[in-house]
Amino acid sequence: MREWVNNIRRVEPYTPGEQPKMANIIKLNTNENPYPPSPMVEEALRKMDVGFLRKYPDPNSDLLVSAIAEFYGVEKDQVFVGVGSDDVLGMAFLTFFNGSLPVLFPDITYSFYDVWASLYRIPYEQIPLDAEFRICPEDYMKDNGGIVIANPNAPTGTELPLSEIERILGANQKSVVVLDEAYVDFGGTSALPLVEKYENLLVVQTFSKSRSLAGVRVGFAIGHRDLIAALNAVKNSYNSYTMNTPAILLGTAAVKDRAYFEDCCRKVAATRERVKKELSALGFTFGDSVTNFIFAKREGTSAKELFQALRENGIFVRWFNKPRISEYLRITMGTDEEMDRFLRFLKSWLAS
Amino acid sequence: MREWVNNIRRVEPYTPGEQPKMANIIKLNTNENPYPPSPMVEEALRKMDVGFLRKYPDPNSDLLVSAIAEFYGVEKDQVFVGVGSDDVLGMAFLTFFNGSLPVLFPDITYSFYDVWASLYRIPYEQIPLDAEFRICPEDYMKDNGGIVIANPNAPTGTELPLSEIERILGANQKSVVVLDEAYVDFGGTSALPLVEKYENLLVVQTFSKSRSLAGVRVGFAIGHRDLIAALNAVKNSYNSYTMNTPAILLGTAAVKDRAYFEDCCRKVAATRERVKKELSALGFTFGDSVTNFIFAKREGTSAKELFQALRENGIFVRWFNKPRISEYLRITMGTDEEMDRFLRFLKSWLAS
Numbered sequence: 001m002r003e004w005v006n007n008i009r010r011v012e013p014y015t016p017g018e019q020p021k022m023a024n025i026i027k028l029n030t031n032e033n034p035y036p037p038s039p040m041v042e043e044a045l046r047k048m049d050v051g052f053l054r055k056y057p058d059p060n061s062d063l064l065v066s067a068i069a070e071f072y073g074v075e076k077d078q079v080f081v082g083v084g085s086d087d088v089l090g091m092a093f094l095t096f097f098n099g100s101l102p103v104l105f106p107d108i109t110y111s112f113y114d115v116w117a118s119l120y121r122i123p124y125e126q127i128p129l130d131a132e133f134r135i136c137p138e139d140y141m142k143d144n145g146g147i148v149i150a151n152p153n154a155p156t157g158t159e160l161p162l163s164e165i166e167r168i169l170g171a172n173q174k175s176v177v178v179l180d181e182a183y184v185d186f187g188g189t190s191a192l193p194l195v196e197k198y199e200n201l202l203v204v205q206t207f208s209k210s211r212s213l214a215g216v217r218v219g220f221a222i223g224h225r226d227l228i229a230a231l232n233a234v235k236n237s238y239n240s241y242t243m244n245t246p247a248i249l250l251g252t253a254a255v256k257d258r259a260y261f262e263d264c265c266r267k268v269a270a271t272r273e274r275v276k277k278e279l280s281a282l283g284f285t286f287g288d289s290v291t292n293f294i295f296a297k298r299e300g301t302s303a304k305e306l307f308q309a310l311r312e313n314g315i316f317v318r319w320f321n322k323p324r325i326s327e328y329l330r331i332t333m334g335t336d337e338e339m340d341r342f343l344r345f346l347k348s349w350l351a352s
Numbered sequence: 353m354r355e356w357v358n359n360i361r362r363v364e365p366y367t368p369g370e371q372p373k374m375a376n377i378i379k380l381n382t383n384e385n386p387y388p389p390s391p392m393v394e395e396a397l398r399k400m401d402v403g404f405l406r407k408y409p410d411p412n413s414d415l416l417v418s419a420i421a422e423f424y425g426v427e428k429d430q431v432f433v434g435v436g437s438d439d440v441l442g443m444a445f446l447t448f449f450n451g452s453l454p455v456l457f458p459d460i461t462y463s464f465y466d467v468w469a470s471l472y473r474i475p476y477e478q479i480p481l482d483a484e485f486r487i488c489p490e491d492y493m494k495d496n497g498g499i500v501i502a503n504p505n506a507p508t509g510t511e512l513p514l515s516e517i518e519r520i521l522g523a524n525q526k527s528v529v530v531l532d533e534a535y536v537d538f539g540g541t542s543a544l545p546l547v548e549k550y551e552n553l554l555v556v557q558t559f560s561k562s563r564s565l566a567g568v569r570v571g572f573a574i575g576h577r578d579l580i581a582a583l584n585a586v587k588n589s590y591n592s593y594t595m596n597t598p599a600i601l602l603g604t605a606a607v608k609d610r611a612y613f614e615d616c617c618r619k620v621a622a623t624r625e626r627v628k629k630e631l632s633a634l635g636f637t638f639g640d641s642v643t644n645f646i647f648a649k650r651e652g653t654s655a656k657e658l659f660q661a662l663r664e665n666g667i668f669v670r671w672f673n674k675p676r677i678s679e680y681l682r683i684t685m686g687t688d689e690e691m692d693r694f695l696r697f698l699k700s701w702l703a704s
Contacts, residue, residue: 003526004552007451007497008582011589019410027407036403045402051388053567053602055379056560058371083435086591099359115590145359174355200356208408215405215597230360237363238467239438245567246598250405 014115018316026341028332029316031154031183031293033212035267035335037250038260041213044253048246057248059240064248067255068220072192077225080232081251083242085182085206085219088231089148090116092202092221095234096176097122099145106135108325110150110180129156133287133295137164141171150180152188155320155330157289162189169198176227178202183291185210185261187269192222199224209292210265211254218243218251268292271333278343282350297328301350309349315342366467370668378693380684381668383506383535383645385564387619387687389602390612393565396605400598409600411592416600419607420572424544429577432584433603435594437534437558437571440583441500442468444554444573447586448528449474451497458487460677462502462532474498481508485639489516493523502532504540507672507682509641514541521550528579530554535643537562537613539621544574551576561644562617563606570595570603620644623685630695634702649680653702661701667694 018029061081069076082088093116097103102125105113117124127139133156140147147168152159169177181203184190195201202223208214221231235242254261272289279286279296286296297303307319307329318330333339370381413433421428434440445468449455454477457465469476479491485508492499499520504511521529533555536542547553554575560566573583587594606613624641631638631648638648649655659671659681670682685691 002551004448004498004528005578007448007527009447009450009586011586013585014589014592019408030408032408033406035406037405041405042402045400046398048397050394050397053389053393054385054387054564056371056382056384056566057569083591083596084593086593090591095361096356096359098361112590119590146356175359176356199354212406214408214593217409217593217596226357233365234361234363237366238464238471239435239442240366241438241566241569242435244435244569244596244599246602247596250598 012115014111020316022314025314025316026334026338027316028334028338028342029318030214031209031332032214033209033264033268033292034333034338035212035264037212038254038257040253040257040260041250044249048249053245056241057243057245059236061243061248063252064218064243064255067252068222071255071258072222074195074222075225078195078222078228080221080228081243082219082221082235083247084208084217085180085204086112087217087242088204088219088221089113089178089180090119091231091235092176092178092204093117093122094120095230096178096202096227097146099175101143101145101175103146103148104140104144105148106153108133108153108156110154110182113148133158135160135164137167140168144172144175146175147172147177148180149178150182151191152181152183152289152291154183154291155293155295155318155325155328156287157183157291157293157295158287159188159290162191162194165191166194169194169201173200176200176202178204180204182206182209183293185265186272186292187290195223199226202227207251207254211261212264213251213254216247216250218247268333271336271339274336275331275333275339275343282346293330293332295328295330303327303329306349310342310345313345315345364467366463372668374666377666377668378686378690379668380686380690380694381670382566383561383684384566385561385616385620385644386685386690387564387616389564390606390609392605392609392612393602396601400601405597408593409595409597411588413595413600415604416570416595416607419604420574423607423610424574426547426574427577430547430574430580432573432580433595434571434573434587435599436560436569437532437556438464439569439594440556440571440573441465441530441532442471443583443587444528444530444556445469445474446472447582448530448554448579449498451527453495453497453527455498455500456492456496457500458502458505460485460505460508462506462534465500485510487512487516489519492520496524496527498527499524499529500532501530502534503543504535504641504643506535506643507645507647507670507677507680508639509535509643509645509647510639511540511642514543514546517543518546521546521553525552528552528554530556532556534558534561535645537617538624538644539642547575551578554579559603559606563613564616565603565606568599568602570599620685623688623691626688627683627685627691627695634698645682645684647680647682655679655681658701662694662697665697667697
């Protein structure tokens with residue numbers, strides 16, 4: 001009996017950042033934006049025609065694709081959209097990495113790259129960051145089946161300069177290079193201008209951070225039209241209707257409000273620079289984050305203990321129980337009021 | 353140059369049913385519900401807290417899972433939800449069919465089964481329906497790596513009696529049996545009561561047809577808690593946040609309005625029975641559909657020509673240019689007014 005159990009796929013369990021349901025907590029653990037979506041998103045929500053929801057969504061997400069193309073000054077056939085950048089990145093692995101050489105990405109980076117490689121049986125090699133958690137471009141100058149780099153990287157928050165990215169691209173004209181720019185809008189430099197120069201470059205971004213729409217699941221890729229056509233062909237071959245109508249309509253509204261978007265990014269970046277100063281004064285060290293989080297450690301302080309102390313006081317940050325990074329905490333930037341409460345707690349805890 | 357093209361996955365292109373954008377057309381081609389979603393869905397849309405959308409959705413879709421469990425009288429840990437039943441079915445293929453024996457499903461059925469099998473490198477065998485497009489239970493009584501049956505079947509619209517389904521289940525205790533009940537609510541008999549008896553039975557349904565929410569992408573599976581736990585483990589291992597917050601909230605509202613749901617299903621079924629009589633009188637033949645569509649042919653009439661004539665007159669039905677079924681049209685049930693216009697056109701076209 002129960003022989004069917006033998007045919008069940010075995011997987012490594014994944015634990016997403018906690019989504020605690022208590023009131024009055026400070027949630028600095030999943031890199032969400034502390035500010036609400038644009039008022040134009042609210043307007044789109046209120047105006048949405050409920051009768052239209054009985055129909056299948058537009059499988060091409062034309063409204064959303066057009067809005068993104070217009071925002072970034074590219075053609076519509078250079079834009080692919082998906083259910084958050086996880087969906088877009090997973091689709092890129094499935095579509096572009098069907099060779100026999102290993103796909104290369106850093107050892108400390110977004111935790112799903114090796115998961116997607118395993119899922120689709122793609123050979124891969126995790127290349128160690130240096131002791132300061134920096135990517136060394138030379139490490140990516142060898143035969144490979146593809147390259148994936150998060151820039152700015154997560155959970156470190158630091159950026160490889162665009163000139164170094166271009167060196168990697170220049171040395172890798174035989175494989176597709178995917179840049180995951182989930183956090184670029186808070187102060188990083190996007191490689192988007194390079195897509196006109198390099199046909200094998202795919203830039204992936206998300207609405208979950210800088211556009212305050214994590215709950216709506218919208219991500220996108222921009223690249224050469226042949227890359228985008230390949231992504232669409234693979235996606236449509238097995239699931240045509242992934243983006244629902246609310247995601248298309250709310251995402252479109254969000255991307256159209258450039259002023260609000262830029263203002264939110266500026267506010268988050270200002271908070272980050274202020275918190276950096278305060279953390280330094282308290283003895284923390286960290287790379288020069290250009291994102292909406294800071295990845296920090298403190299000599300003589302156990303990250304795990306601090307994580308738990310914060311948690312007990314209703315402040316949720318992220319601690320990774322993993323090699324090389326277990327002495328660090330990843331702290332998402334909240335509102336200024338939230339960060340003040342966080343810093344006050346830190347001061348009193350360190351003094352006790 | 354462009355060696356990266358060699359590593360791109362090759363796929364069969366898929367063409368979904370047309371989503372024409374002209375006004376005043378009659379859309380009987382994608383099996384959507386002609387009635388709008390429940391007024392409770394509209395209320396949920398108007399009440400939705402836009403500020404909440406900045407946060408990641410609940411990865412467990414707890415509100416929606418709870419509402420489905422309550423509606424069907426099962427436990428929460430017996431319910432899995434996904435982005436439409438396509439996502440749920442694809443996840444079932446990925447999760448349960450990792451053996452070396454072929455997975456069995458009919459030759460004429462939902463067109464994505466072989467696509468998912470190919471995508472995940474699962475061996476499969478397509479078993480021919482008989483000359484009357486019926487499933488023969490005996491064909492499914494041999495060693496296999498899994499069984500997938502759409503019941504009622506699509507595009508035929510006809511149903512295998514529950515007693516025959518149970519014979520197949522009884523003979524297949526070694527593999528997981530997936531029943532795709534996308535169309536069951538319009539007059540079919542669900543196998544849901546059998547999930548308590550057969551641990552290896554997974555019943556999959558969708559909100560796209562009977563609950564008028566195709567645009568929101570909600571599907572679900574009900575089965576033994578071990579099956580559901582396996583689906584959740586696989587899904588969470590590579591993408592935790594597939595269901596967006598609008599889908600969770602609007603889907604929850606839809607499932608809570610039982611009276612509206614039953615009324616819509618009754619209306620669609622009544623229209624179907626009336627259209628059957630009219631089509632018979634016009635010389636069409638078809639199986640005894642229990643769904644929201646009729647799969648019909650007419651001796652001496654070219655399905656392709658009729659399909660094109662209808663199309664030129666703003667009436668969209670579905671014609672499949674495939675072996676065995678190219679003389680049939682699949683006609684979704686619209687409102688009574690839409691079906692009257694469809695029937696009037698048929699009469700004048702056949703008379704001309």
